[in-house]
Amino acid sequence: MDDTPAESLSDNRNAKTRQLLGMKGATTGDTSIWKIRLQLMKPITWIPLIWGVVCGAASSGEYTWTLENFLKSAACMLLSGPLLTGYTQTINEYYDRDIDAINEPYRPIPSGAISLPQVISQAWVLMLSGIGLAYILDVWVGHEFPTITAMTLFGVFIAYIYSAPPIKLKQNGWLGTYALGSSYIALPWCAGHALFGELDWKIVVMTVIYSFAGLGIAIVNDFKSIEGDTKLGLKSLPVMFGVKTAAWICVTMIDVFQIAIAAYLIFIHQQLYAAILLLMVIPQMVFQDMYFLRDPLGNDVKYQASAQPFLVLGMLVVGIAIGHANF
Numbered sequence: 001m002d003d004t005p006a007e008s009l010s011d012n013r014n015a016k017t018r019q020l021l022g023m024k025g026a027t028t029g030d031t032s033i034w035k036i037r038l039q040l041m042k043p044i045t046w047i048p049l050i051w052g053v054v055c056g057a058a059s060s061g062e063y064t065w066t067l068e069n070f071l072k073s074a075a076c077m078l079l080s081g082p083l084l085t086g087y088t089q090t091i092n093e094y095y096d097r098d099i100d101a102i103n104e105p106y107r108p109i110p111s112g113a114i115s116l117p118q119v120i121s122q123a124w125v126l127m128l129s130g131i132g133l134a135y136i137l138d139v140w141v142g143h144e145f146p147t148i149t150a151m152t153l154f155g156v157f158i159a160y161i162y163s164a165p166p167i168k169l170k171q172n173g174w175l176g177t178y179a180l181g182s183s184y185i186a187l188p189w190c191a192g193h194a195l196f197g198e199l200d201w202k203i204v205v206m207t208v209i210y211s212f213a214g215l216g217i218a219i220v221n222d223f224k225s226i227e228g229d230t231k232l233g234l235k236s237l238p239v240m241f242g243v244k245t246a247a248w249i250c251v252t253m254i255d256v257f258q259i260a261i262a263a264y265l266i267f268i269h270q271q272l273y274a275a276i277l278l279l280m281v282i283p284q285m286v287f288q289d290m291y292f293l294r295d296p297l298g299n300d301v302k303y304q305a306s307a308q309p310f311l312v313l314g315m316l317v318v319g320i321a322i323g324h325a326n327f
C-alpha cells in the first residue's frame with residue numbers, strides 16, 4: 001500500500017535528519033555542500049567521545065561549576081567530538097569509498113555528492129583545527145607538558161592507521177575493535193581528566209582496562225556488515241568466529257570489564273558507587289539475554305539502544321567515584 005502524503009512527508013523529514021546525523025537510511029539527492037560535509041563527519045558518532053570528556057572531568061575531582069571551567073570543558077568536547085571524531089569519520093569515508101560503492105552507494109563520496117579534493121581538504125582542516133585547539137587548551141590550563149596535544153596527536157595517528165592502508169587496523173578484528181573501544185573511552189576520558197586534574201598512571205590504566213568493555217560495544221557494530229566484510233576479506237570478530245561465538249565474546253567483554261571496574265571501585269573504598277555500577281550492569285545482561293544473544297543480526301540495533309544508556313551512565317558513576325576517592 002502507498003504511503004499517505006503525511007506519512008511520506010514524515011519519512012522524508014526522518015531521512016533528512018538521518019542524513020545530517022550521518023546515520024543509515026539517509027536521504028539522497030540534491031542538498032547543500034555543508035550538509036554533505038556534516039554528513040561525512042557523522043555527528044551521531046560524536047556523542048560517546050563528548051561523554052568521555054564529561055567522565056574525565058568528573059574523575060579529576062577538580063571540576064567546579066565556574067564559567068571558565070564550563071568553557072574549558074565545552075572546548076574539549078568540541079575537540080573530541082566535531083573536530084577529531086569528525087576528522088576520523090571523514091578519512092574513514094575517504095578510505096572506505098570503494099567498499100561503500102558496493103555496500104552503500106548512496107554515501108556522499110560514492111554517490112558523487114562531494115569531490116575527493118573537497119574531502120581531503122575537509123580532513124586537513126578538521127585535523128589541524130583539532131591540534132591547534134588541543135594546544136590552546138594546554139596553554140589555557142597551564143600544562144608544562146602539552147598532555148592534551150600529545151593525546152590528540154596520538155588519536156590522529158590511531159584514527160589514520162585505523163582506516164588507511166597499508167595498516168588499516170579495522171581489517172584486524174581484535175586490534176580494530178580495541179582501537180575503536182579505547183578511542184571511545186580511554187582517550188576522551190584522559191583528556192577530560194587532564195583538563196582539570198593530574199593525569200596519573202592509575203587513570204590511564206583504569207581507562208585502558210575499561211576500554212575492553214568498549215571493545216565489546218565495537219563488536220556489536222560488526223554484525224551488520226558480515227556479508228560485505230567476508231567478501232572483502234575484512235577479519236571482523238563475527239567473520240572470524242561466527243555469529244554465535246562473536247556474540248558471546250562481545251557480551252563477555254562488556255560485562256566482565258565493567259564488573260572488574262566495580263571491583264576496582266571497591267578496592268579504592270567506593271562501595272556505594274561500585275554497587276550502583278553493578279546495578280547498571282544487570283539491565284545490560286537482561287537485554288543481552290532478551291535481544292542480542294537470541295538474534296545478534298536482527299537485534300543489534302535494538303540491543304544497543306536499550307543497553308547502551310546503562311553502560312554510559314555507569315561510566316559517569318565511575319568518574320564521580322574516582323573524583324570522590326581523589327579528594
Ligand SMILES: C/C(=C\COP(=O)(O)OP(=O)(O)O)CCC[C@H](C)CCC[C@H](C)CCCC(C)C
Nearest residue numbers: 080084085092151152155159162179183188191
Ligand atoms: C572511523 C571509526 C569508526 C567507523 O568504523 P567502520 O569503518 O568499521 O564503520 P562504518 O562502516 O560504519 O563506517 C572510528 C575510529 C576511531 C579511531 C580508531 C580513533 C579515533 C581517535 C579519537 C577521535 C581521538 C580523540 C582524542 C582526544 C584527545 C579526545
